[in-house]
Amino acid sequence: MPELPDVENFRRYFNATSLHQRISRVHVEEPALLFETSPQGLGRALKRRDFQSTRRHGKYLFADTGERWLVLHFGMSGSLHYSKKDAGRPKYTRLSIEFENDHQLAYTAPRKLGRIALADSPEEWIEARELGEDALDISEEQFLQKLSKRRGQVKSWLMDQHSLAGIGNIYSDEILFQTGLHPKHSLQDLDEEDRKQLYRTISSVLKTAIEKKAEPERMPDKFLLPHRKQGGHCPACGATLKSLSAAGRTAWYCPRCQAD
């Protein structure tokens, strides 16, 4: 599930459950998800410390130990679950962090496509991965400038984490639907008003999705999200939605409201 709104909710969940508690044990159940560290290295970085704060950049979550930062990426299926230790670990737990209060924070990822790492700081990580500005932090001026330097299809650009960080397949569809743009619309052909509208829609869609806990059933009626599947209908005009392939993913759009 994890695009920017999901990860922001994970961050808030992390804050509500896992700050300021001494870490007693660290279990790495899927070492393949570790990036440039080892179970021992992760244990050394976390044990006997506590998480003091969190940050998010795009789809990455960072937790500060006062020394190094824990970095979590959720791939396509990752999530967080805080529970009492004696309840056992949730299914698909790939990493669990146990606290001295007999609770644990489990990072689950059925599809094993996530990433667990350590960084000296969020900034160091962002720079090393060459991530773009966070989609909710970027100013309109920065946004317009970045856009003007690029060519290609609008959907691909929105999903490119090196341009803007945080937007994936689902929310790029939502943003394009609400802006009335076809997924393959050329960036160069966007006029000034389209560009400004795109910027405003990114912000409003992501903020609304965060508020709604990134849960499709909670989204406003005008959102495409709950309808984007085979046989789904446009919430604005009722037309049957169409799909196409873009940047290796399936885009859903309304052929009437988003004519090319």
Added chain:
DNA sequence: AGGACGCCCTGTTCGC
């Protein structure tokens, strides 16, 4: 540079 692929995984959904 940008775009189309293939691949990494595995649970769920689709289509015959």
Added chain:
DNA sequence: TGCGAACAGGGCGTCC
């Protein structure tokens, strides 16, 4: 109903 194929909200490397 049952089975294999295709697909799923991500990201990376390769090739053209």
